[in-house]
Amino acid sequence: MLEQKGFVNRNKEREELWTADEFTGRLRNVGRSSYHDKHPFHIVMHQGNLSKEQIRGWVANRYYYQKSVPIKDAAILSNLPSREMRREWIGRILDHDGRPGEDGGIEAWLRLGEAVGLSREEVIREEHVVPGVRFAVDAYVNFARTKPWIEAVASSLTELFSPDLISKRIKVFEQLYPWIDRSGLDYFQSRLTQAPSDSDVALRLVLTHCQTPEAQQRAVNALRFKCDVLWAQLDAIEKAYP
Numbered sequence: 520m521l522e523q524k525g526f527v528n529r530n531k532e533r534e535e536l537w538t539a540d541e542f543t544g545r546l547r548n549v550g551r552s553s554y555h556d557k558h559p560f561h562i563v564m565h566q567g568n569l570s571k572e573q574i575r576g577w578v579a580n581r582y583y584y585q586k587s588v589p590i591k592d593a594a595i596l597s598n599l600p601s602r603e604m605r606r607e608w609i610g611r612i613l614d615h616d617g618r619p620g621e622d623g624g625i626e627a628w629l630r631l632g633e634a635v636g637l638s639r640e641e642v643i644r645e646e647h648v649v650p651g652v653r654f655a656v657d658a659y660v661n662f663a664r665t666k667p668w669i670e671a672v673a674s675s676l677t678e679l680f681s682p683d684l685i686s687k688r689i690k691v692f693e694q695l696y697p698w699i700d701r702s703g704l705d706y707f708q709s710r711l712t713q714a715p716s717d718s719d720v721a722l723r724l725v726l727t728h729c730q731t732p733e734a735q736q737r738a739v740n741a742l743r744f745k746c747d748v749l750w751a752q753l754d755a756i757e758k759a760y761p
């Protein structure tokens with residue numbers, strides 16, 4: 520009887536909207552439980568215990584994520600319903616691909632590759648990219664192409680959590696991996712300003728446009744999905760570089 524009652528409760532549709540604060544709290548909880556800062560590969564990285572091979576493997580594989588992010592954002596852009604929204608979103612593509620006279624994030628990532636001892640060519644040829652990374656990243660791009668735009672926007676909200684991780688990574692690389700040329704860290708520096716402004720825009724859209732309990736839940740689920748994308752990449756990298 521009790522079990523049955525529990526079952527009924529668990530499956531009861533939520534009737535009330537979360538307030539903006541409650542909703543934001545739910546989204547932040549996803550990061551607290553599932554963001555990739557807690558992945559064992561990052562833990563070992565932060566202890567300074569990754570080998571040169573492992574760092575190189577991570578950089579070469581993460582290139583596939585970096586080059587796919589603007590493609591993902593172009594997919595979202597194509598589904599955004601208003602001119603104002605598209606004007607806000609388009610800068611994300613340029614952050615990665617570069618503006619006239621500016622290199623952009625993908626170029627900065629290639630310089631990180633050089634700083635850890637990889638040639639640009641081997642990174643661009645994707646010769647080290649393992650299947651699990653490819654599948655995870657492709658799933659993210661596919662999600663952005665095929666899901667309602669607001670869910671795709673919600674899936675980008677891992678950027679609420681990335682600045683803490685990236686600022687820690689900058690310190691760790693400087694202090695514990697002195698063999699990495701400092702000039703390679705520019706990419707991470709620029710994310711420290713880009714990510715908070717990206718996530719402000721995305722969070723405002725999600726809070727404004729998810730106006731039913733179901734829509735709010737779908738946004739939380741989209742963010743969980745994205746955490747899985749990031750986690751699965753590190754699982755695959757960890758396995759490839761033991």
Ligand SMILES: O=C(O)c1cc(C(=O)O)c2c(n1)C(=O)C(=O)c1cc(C(=O)O)[nH]c1-2
Pocket residue numbers: 588674675676677678680681684685710749
């Ligand atoms: O290094 C990281 O841990 C990390 C995490 C994330 C993230 O949380 O999604 C992004 C990035 N980096 C990043 O560099 C980046 O450009 C980026 C774009 C996005 C996105 O979903 O639109 N996430 C991230």
